[in-house]
Structures are given as C-alpha cells and as structure tokens.
Amino acid sequence: MMWRFSRRFLLLNLLGLAVARCSSNSTYQGRLTIGVIDYDGDAEVINRYAKFKRYLAEKTKASIQLEPTFNENKAIERLQAQAWSLVFAPPGLAAVAIARSQYVPIFPLLGVNNLRSVFVVPKDSPITDLKQLQGKSVALGQPGSATGYYFPLYNLYGLTLAEILFAPTPKTLLEWVTEGKVAAGAISLAEYSLYSSPSTQAGLKILYTDPHYVPPGAVLISPGVGSDRQALIRKVMGEFPGVSAQEVGYVPNGQIPDYQYMIDVVGRVQLIATELQNKPVHLFKKTT
Numbered sequence: 001m002m003w004r005f006s007r008r009f010l011l012l013n014l015l016g017l018a019v020a021r022c023s024s025n026s027t028y029q030g031r032l033t034i035g036v037i038d039y040d041g042d043a044e045v046i047n048r049y050a051k052f053k054r055y056l057a058e059k060t061k062a063s064i065q066l067e068p069t070f071n072e073n074k075a076i077e078r079l080q081a082q083a084w085s086l087v088f089a090p091p092g093l094a095a096v097a098i099a100r101s102q103y104v105p106i107f108p109l110l111g112v113n114n115l116r117s118v119f120v121v122p123k124d125s126p127i128t129d130l131k132q133l134q135g136k137s138v139a140l141g142q143p144g145s146a147t148g149y150y151f152p153l154y155n156l157y158g159l160t161l162a163e164i165l166f167a168p169t170p171k172t173l174l175e176w177v178t179e180g181k182v183a184a185g186a187i188s189l190a191e192y193s194l195y196s197s198p199s200t201q202a203g204l205k206i207l208y209t210d211p212h213y214v215p216p217g218a219v220l221i222s223p224g225v226g227s228d229r230q231a232l233i234r235k236v237m238g239e240f241p242g243v244s245a246q247e248v249g250y251v252p253n254g255q256i257p258d259y260q261y262m263i264d265v266v267g268r269v270q271l272i273a274t275e276l277q278n279k280p281v282h283l284f285k286k287t288t
Contacts, residue, residue: 031063032056032225032233035084037075037093038068039142052240052248059236060229072144079103082224086233088249090217091146095262102223106234108254109217110246116189117151117210120177123203127183130155130208135280136183137163139173146214146262148173152186153272153283154265155210161281170195178203188214215257219250 034053038045045068053064067084069075075093078084079101088109089097097103121127127136138161141148148170165182167173170191177185178200184207196204219237221230237245238252245252271285 031065032060032085033065033067033083035075035078035087035089036066036068037072037088037090038070049248051244055240055244056233056236060232072142075144082222085222085225087220087222088217089220090144091215091257091259091262092144092150092266094215094218094220094257095150095259095266097220098259099263099266103220104223104230105218105220105256105259107219107237107250107252108257109219110249110251111216112188112190113216115147115214115216116212117147117155117186117214118189118192119152119155119184119186119207120174120192120204121184121207122177122180123205125183125205125207127207131159133161133184134159135162137161137165137181139165139167139176139182139185141170141173141187142166142168147188147191148186150262150265150269151210151212151214153269153276155208156283157268157272159283161283163279164276164281174200174204212261215259215262218257218259 034049036045036049046066049066053066056062057064067078069078072093075087075089076096079087079093079097082101087093087097087103089103090109091111094103094105098105119130127133133156138152138156140152143149143166148167165176167176167185170187173185173187174192174196176182189206189209192206221233225233237250240252242252272283275282
C-alpha cells in the first residue's frame, strides 16, 4: 500500500513539473521593463514607444512595461537595482550602466555625430586657460550630461571653484555667461551653435574644446536577462523595420560605440560627486 502511494505521489510531481515547464515556455518568462530617459517629462514618450512595445511583446511573448524617468539620479538607482531589462541610455548613463551595473550595449542610439564639449567665456574675459578658473564660479549642464557635466568636471579635476551652478537649459547657461553671473560655462559645441544668437556669439568666445568625441548613446540589456532571451531580443530588435526603429531612436544595424574613455571619465567624476554642492567646490578626492 505504501509503495502504491509513493509511486502515485512521484508521478503527480513529475506531471506537475512538466506542466510548469510548458507554462513557463508559453509565457516566455514574464515581463520586460524598458527604461527611458525623458528629460522634459513629456507624455508623448508613451506614444513614441507604443509600436515598439507591441512589436517586442508579440515577438518575445512577454509583457512589456515602459518606465520613463526624467532624472539621471533616478535612472542610476534603477540601473543599480537592475530593475530595467532594457534601457535607452544617453552616453553618460550608458557608461555608468556598463561600468557599474554590468549592462551590455546591443545597439547604438541615433544622435549627433562628433559631439564635443566646450567651455565658453565672455569675449572680453582675461581667462585664457582652464587653470585660471581656480576660485571662480562655473556653470555646468544637468547632472548626467556627457558634454555639460561629465567631460567638463573631468577637465576641471584638481581645481577649487567658488561655486558650481547647474543650468536648466543650454540657453540659460549661455545667458549666465553673457551676463557675468559665472566666469565660464560648459556646453556641447552643437548646443553652442544652436542656442546662441549672432549677438550672443559676438559677446562670447570658446575657451577650451575637449579633444575627445562623445560616443552616441546605446540600447543596453541587463545582465539579469537570461542568455536565450538576450539572443531573442537582439534578433527581434535587429529585425524591427528601420523607419520604426528610428522613431524610438536606435540603429538596428549600427556599430556599438567604444565607451572605454567615457567610462574612465565617469569614474573620475564619481570620486568628487559629493563635493559639487559645496562652497567652495573642491574638485579632487580628499585624502584622509
């Protein structure tokens, strides 16, 4: 009697495992969460990704959730928790995700090629070298920006500034420099050309141009996504029609950018990140 019961129990367990395995395969392991940086908090981002979400859900048999965030710090928190299966990351955030959270880039994002970071000063400024910004007030872009935050801080490393002001927009930054509110401001060369009027440019000059080009952003995939599902996601995203892929901002057949220098820049800046709100601002790692 005991043998008959044990045999029946074993058969039921094996049957249960088989059903669970079939159920797991049919739902393809549940859900994918897509992280998107939406600096403007614009509801339009939901519509922009709608077609991509439907396509990815159909091809992967997974439930797709879009999670926009307008804040780089919040994005970094989500990356550290590996809460995003996929992330459409600008260059600075991509470097953080690769270096600190082991995300893997799979496609480049559309973006401005040959992007450079520059410092601008008033036309009549006596400052001719970045070292002469010692003790001065400087304007930067929003935290997380490659050209307005990471590259400038990397170039200023070792100095002590009177204050750092974070401009909400490139136009505001240029106004602050023109009005003398700060001694210098950091911005991308493309933004300088786009947002400065002829009269503004007449009152400003470029103090320094970083010699390194900023890589484009990337679509990255979490290390927590299984290898089989990673391969499937790469395949279906690579087959997404080019025009539709451009709508969400990535290049299906593009070459993955080299992020090594960007990663080095982010690593150096992270050493002084806690100092940036202080007055004066010590842009170097203090020794104990």
